Amino acid sequence: MLEQLYYERNWTMKDMNDIHLCQPDSRKSCGACCGLYNYRDSSRESLVKRLRTRTELFHEIVRRKNDLKTFSEKTKKIEDREKIYEVIYCCEFLGFLDHEEKRVGCLLHPLQNRDTDLRGASFYGKELCDGHLCPSYHYLSQEEKLTLIEIMDDWHLYGLCITDIDLVKEYFRLLCDGIGDKMDTDKFCSGTLRETMSRFFSLKTSWPFRSPEANRFGKYWFDGSQYMISHIDYENLGCARSRFDRIFMSLTSRFKNREELRAGEEIIGKNIDEFVDRYRKKY
Numbered sequence: 179m180l181e182q183l184y185y186e187r188n189w190t191m192k193d194m195n196d197i198h199l200c201q202p203d204s205r206k207s208c209g210a211c212c213g214l215y216n217y218r219d220s221s222r223e224s225l226v227k228r229l230r231t232r233t234e235l236f237h238e239i240v241r242r243k244n245d246l247k248t249f250s251e252k253t254k255k256i257e258d259r260e261k262i263y264e265v266i267y268c269c270e271f272l273g274f275l276d277h278e279e280k281r282v283g284c285l286l287h288p289l290q291n292r293d294t295d296l297r298g299a300s301f302y303g304k305e306l307c308d309g310h311l312c313p314s315y316h317y318l319s320q321e322e323k324l325t326l327i328e329i330m331d332d333w334h335l336y337g338l339c340i341t342d343i344d345l346v347k348e349y350f351r352l353l354c355d356g357i358g359d360k361m362d363t364d365k366f367c368s369g370t371l372r373e374t375m376s377r378f379f380s381l382k383t384s385w386p387f388r389s390p391e392a393n394r395f396g397k398y399w400f401d402g403s404q405y406m407i408s409h410i411d412y413e414n415l416g417c418a419r420s421r422f423d424r425i426f427m428s429l430t431s432r433f434k435n436r437e438e439l440r441a442g443e444e445i446i447g448k449n450i451d452e453f454v455d456r457y458r459k460k461y
């Protein structure tokens with residue numbers, strides 16, 4: 179199956195170390211480091227509206243390089259610019275790259291502009307935009323990257339998960355501990371196993387114990403220009419640190435009481451048990 183995956187994406191085995199996390203395939207992409215999730219309201223619905231409007235505006239008014247300034251000013255004027263973290267810039271040139279709105283990406287990229295690179299007009303400039311590789315490129319293993327790419331088909335969820343190193347590593351570690359084997363993308367992505375993993379990662383947006391605070395992002399808590407790690411107060415809940423602590427933090431959890439914590443543990447535990455059970459039956 180992996181060979182098939184490489185073939186479909188025009189990859190060769192030589193490219194195994196060059197997995198493109200930003201634009202992995204035609205089903206989704208990521209725009210996290212362009213500030214995509216740094217808006218107070220970064221729900222899928224709100225971001226679709228934002229990206230759609232600016233993409234349409236871009237195609238309507240940008241004919242020449244000089245039009246980029248007008249586009250930038252207009253976009254900033256009509257958009258709600260309230261951010262979670264002031265220090266991170268939210269780039270107005272991030273939009274949809276395809277009609278189906280499956281891929282988010284840079285509207286200034288040469289592939290979008292008949293080989294003309296317009297990124298010099300942006301806040302970060304061409305060199306920074308071109309050369310940036312986020313920590314996920316370095317810290318996620320090949321198997322972790324490939325598995326995530328294989329099971330995800332929505333840009334909003336993909337960007338949230340591919341950048342959450344703790345969530346990805348911890349979940350796959352727990353699965354490997356459960357099956358008593360190392361990770362193998364071919365095996366992990368087959369049949370119903372894939373569905374179990376997809377359900378887990380969808381918790382990133384549907385977690386019932388998610389904190390309602392707008393200044394939280396994963397395990398981080400923002401205070402305008404500073405950020406801190408938001409730990410779970412186990413002492414206050416009257417229980418020991420959960421074995422799913424890292425996952426809970428990544429899911430932006432806030433438990434009101436011990437019962438909620440146990441209910442959260444049950445959701446994660448059941449998913450892992452289901453995977454292990456299905457894996458053992460299959461292999």
Ligand code: SF4
Nearest residue numbers: 199200208210211312
């Ligand atoms: S956060 Fe990482 S994967 Fe996402 S667009 Fe930036 S460099 Fe690419």
Ligand code: SF4
Nearest residue numbers: 212269272284300307
């Ligand atoms: S100009 Fe740079 S920051 Fe802006 S969307 Fe393009 S790549 Fe992202």
